[in-house]
Amino acid sequence: MPQHTQSRSAPLSLRPPRRSLGALLGLSLLASCGGPAATPAPTTPTATTMQLNGTRVLGPAQVQFGVTPLNGTQTVSGTLSNPSVTFSTAGVSGAVSVCGQVTVQNTVTAAVTLDATGSMTTTDPNEKRRDAARAFVGRLTGGSQAAVLSFEASSTPSAGMIGSVLHQDLTADQALLNTAIDRATYARGSTNFYDAVIDAVKVASRAGRPGPIVLALTDGIDNRSSNSPDNAIAAAKAAGVPVYTIGLDATGSLDFTEMERIASETGGLFRSNVAAGDLDAYFSQLYNAFTAQGCLELNLAAAPAPGTTVAGTLWVDVTDYGKATSRLSVPFSYAVRDSGAPK
Template sequence: MNHVKIIKALLRPAAALLLAVLMPLQAAAAPAGAVDMKMDAVLSVDVSTSMNESDVNKVSNEAMKMFVDMASVQGDKIGLVAYTDQVMREKALLPINSAADKQDLKSFIDKLSKGPYTDIAVGVSEAVKVLESGTEPGHVPLIVLMTDGNNSLNAGRTQQQSDQELNDAIKKAQDKGIPIYTIGLNADGTLNKAVLERISNETKGKSFITSTADNLPQILSEIYASHFKLKVVPLTGFVANGQFQDVKVTIPNASVQEANISIMSSKPVEVKLFDPSGKEQKIPSDRVVYTASSAYSLLKVLTPAQGDWKLQVKGVQKEKININLVYNYDLQLVMEPLASTTLKPGDEVQVKAYLQTAGQKTADADLYKGLKASAVLTDLDTKKTEEKPLTIGAQGIAGSFKVPDAHDYELKIKAEGANFLRETAPVKLTAKPGGAASKPVSEPTKEAAGALSPTVWAAMIVGALVLAGAVLYALSAYRKANKGFVGQLVIEVKDEDTGERTNPQYRKLNAFKGKVTLHQLLQLAPEFAETQNIVFRPGPNDTVLLHNATPCVVEKGGRVFDAAKGKEIRANDRIKIALQNVNKSISVEYLK
């Protein structure tokens, strides 16, 4: 075994020890949902026969379909429960990986049947069960419960039984951190609002009440935005004149992953879209997903360029058209570790935070423009919460506050912009005397130091060396994971059926750290989803390492290029990747 192998063998347990020490700090600093902002959602809808009167045009179906269309092009999971006083139909959580998956769900919604009774407990309980059996680790769960009335139970069911089932379901949702968003369609004015508000309040969801089904698409948009700490941005609405009418769509910064533009109209519309340079975008295309129904049209623009876009909408004359925008961000707010979490009343606590995108501290100063931030301090003894305003800089958030009393506290930082709201994970503080870790560590006296045995000294030295080695190892791993690229990749897509090629796309690599997938370089187009496991990493001497964990065939110079375990690509190398799910190939050339 050579020296490198010996060092690595010694450092592995040291690294494990270091991670064990650092994990509590990481847990405190990492925001909830920072690893994966995908959702696991269950739509639980009342399909009692009374819905035929309160929702004559089946707008609730269209609203649910719009929620499906707003989901990310890949990675979210959505299930559905149709209930009366029993489960009429159910669809387990379906992974959304293509337009066909969304269409499958929407077709299921169109075929929902009706029944004579209503038991809200059934809708809540079954939705929780669907999430329990199919939720994805790391995904953020939610339930949307929709109903138009009060319980109307069959003769074999008592209200007490229904209440008990509802209480049990709410408790499960609380324990598993599942917020329930309730929608009450109060068409006849008899809706039991208190029950729906209780369900949402106790599970940290939100309750929405409307007297008309026409508002349901708007409400579903707000639920989607609220769950991801986003905001619905109303765009200019108008009364159609039968011609194309202009609407400005502003993409505020480069961190927007998706722009969801929902156009609500009871009659069909035509749309055109122009990017900030004035170039008309093909609809649909790899970068613009378009869906339409009898109640809405939805444009999902993937990785849109920053600037002012122009949307043109042509509606039926005198038809009222409302337009909303919801941005999807890969954006988290991270609090820097505090100097100490053990304090005294009157101590001043300095706090700092920053926005993070793609796992890296963002360099986009535009994200901080117009931002408002505060330190949210909750007294765990009195349950009172105070907010202290913080200062916004070009690269972060900073400020301080004083600890008022000898109590336990929970601290988080909140940042709110025009289009999004983000919060850090909470951190526990204590200002109680004798609290956990509250006693300062006294320095050993000379007598005590002299009393230490050689065995203790040896153990301390070995521990210090192991920890130092672990730090060096961790630092090396961190640098490797965040190593920068040099140069750019030139990408062309060829249709093997027609022979047509796209124009060369130049992708600068210095915007990425550690790795980038071919799917990212292809703007996350659903058509090329199979390329998400074709990964480029920075290599030695300004090269690029290609790792192919897909069935796609990679060629270089006319020969198969086995990159399963990684292959080096040098300057001016050109490779060809034959896709398996579509009859297309991708050529990639590396330029320094």
């Protein structure tokens, strides 16, 4: 009978496989560095400047600022953190916090209402408001739309309006808007600002577009409206339309308490002491605010006396993925108004 040969398997080795000297050196270097080589830290800054868009007064010692981070002239989205404040007004102290991250909105729906009262011949003799409004609508992109109104108490209001002339309803057609702005830039009559705000809110909201706003410019105190500031605030709140107000007051002598209140209580922003020559830049800043805006809130240790100008500098970090954190600053200044004054 033939013999069968039994095969034997080679015994398993208990020693680790040999590695080349280069591989061992590579492992040693990785171990000494704590793992794979780290990705270089980003050097491109998230933003280069911070723009202050206006104020929103919540109380005598509580004020919010709308801010927009920019990279050159372009708006930037990023995370706001680590805010701080320094004061240049003697005797004022407090702290600042982030009250809203940067919200980006690519589509703008704005009803722009321009003061056409007789005093504009003095406060804006070169019709800078016309140039500013034209530049504003010139920035409309994509599905953005605007409407143009004017207000003064001597003209017959347009159909459905209380005290305003509607020169152009919401449209993206910049040629039509520019023609409307030219027609809206005149000067006669007295000031019916509160009626004008209600009219502009109606125009901004009736198309049912998302995120409508009102941009309202005046150079005087209301003296002819049939409605009160509270009526204007209620109309804007009911429609969900924030009102951004601009007080053209180069001398700093006008009392814009009610205009500031309308902006603050509707979720808009207020800006005053603007010379006519500054309108172009400020309308452009507001366009930035409508497309990308965050919020910083200042809480003072004590309420300053009415008439005090509170000034200082806000600081905040802006961070975006893949970019270096930017530490940005922006000066601020606002007047403390008498919240207990008759309305």
